[in-house]
Amino acid sequence: MLLHLPEVLTPEELEKIRTGLRQGTFADGRASAGRLAGEVKQNEEFQASRSEREPLELCVAQALQRHPLVQRYALPLRISHPIFSRYRPGMHYGWHTDDAVMGEGGYRSDLAVTVFLSDPSEYEGGALIVETPYGEQTARYPAGDAVLYPAGRLHRVEEVDSGERWVAVLWIQSQVRDEQQREVLQALDAVRSRKMEQDPADEDLKRLDWVYSRLLRMWADV
Numbered sequence: 001m002l003l004h005l006p007e008v009l010t011p012e013e014l015e016k017i018r019t020g021l022r023q024g025t026f027a028d029g030r031a032s033a034g035r036l037a038g039e040v041k042q043n044e045e046f047q048a049s050r051s052e053r054e055p056l057e058l059c060v061a062q063a064l065q066r067h068p069l070v071q072r073y074a075l076p077l078r079i080s081h082p083i084f085s086r087y088r089p090g091m092h093y094g095w096h097t098d099d100a101v102m103g104e105g106g107y108r109s110d111l112a113v114t115v116f117l118s119d120p121s122e123y124e125g126g127a128l129i130v131e132t133p134y135g136e137q138t139a140r141y142p143a144g145d146a147v148l149y150p151a152g153r154l155h156r157v158e159e160v161d162s163g164e165r166w167v168a169v170l171w172i173q174s175q176v177r178d179e180q181q182r183e184v185l186q187a188l189d190a191v192r193s194r195k196m197e198q199d200p201a202d203e204d205l206k207r208l209d210w211v212y213s214r215l216l217r218m219w220a221d222v
Helices: 011-022 050-066 068-074 179-198 203-219
Strands: 003-005 025-028 044-047 076-079 083-087 092-096 111-116 123-125 128-132 135-139 146-150 155-157 160-163 165-174
Touching: 003 068, 011 050, 011 083, 011 165, 050 068, 050 076, 050 111, 050 165, 068 076, 068 146, 068 165, 068 179, 128 146, 179 203
Parallel strands: none
Antiparallel strands: 003 146, 025 044, 044 083, 076 165, 083 165, 092 155, 111 146, 111 165, 123 160, 128 135, 128 155
């Protein structure tokens, strides 16, 4: 299932990132893809010195880290540095699945995040499509919003017809590696949150909290 994360970036953060990207250069994005994904990948990725890149990467990672839905649904243990990608007319990314282990030192990519840096009015096409148990789901959200989904799902980016699609892509290693276990915890947390709003003194709330904590202790891979 895709989870829409509204307003991950503030307008000020979004402008800072877009300004930084305009001042850098972009190169063939296939350099960062695995062997199979590289065969279907056609986009460009931001290239800059470490000192120019780090403030932009930190801005996105910190914004994602503080978002309440990320904490609730992803249970993040580690959030990767973002890759800034640009799709110009004719560019796309065919069906692929992300590598299970990524990055220097190696981390498990349980969840993928796409942060939209271009508004839908700035380009045509370029929708993110993810294959899920409920059929194909599509994401094309306002600039500053993001979408979260299991990194092991097949997904693609439609061809951009006009304009430019800018995104930041990140991966999360969750405290709970199993997708179904995360779904159980998410459902319990949703009920727990509703009860907290309705009646914080409800005795059932304490029992729910106990069940959630017990399951997290059983399943947490930390």
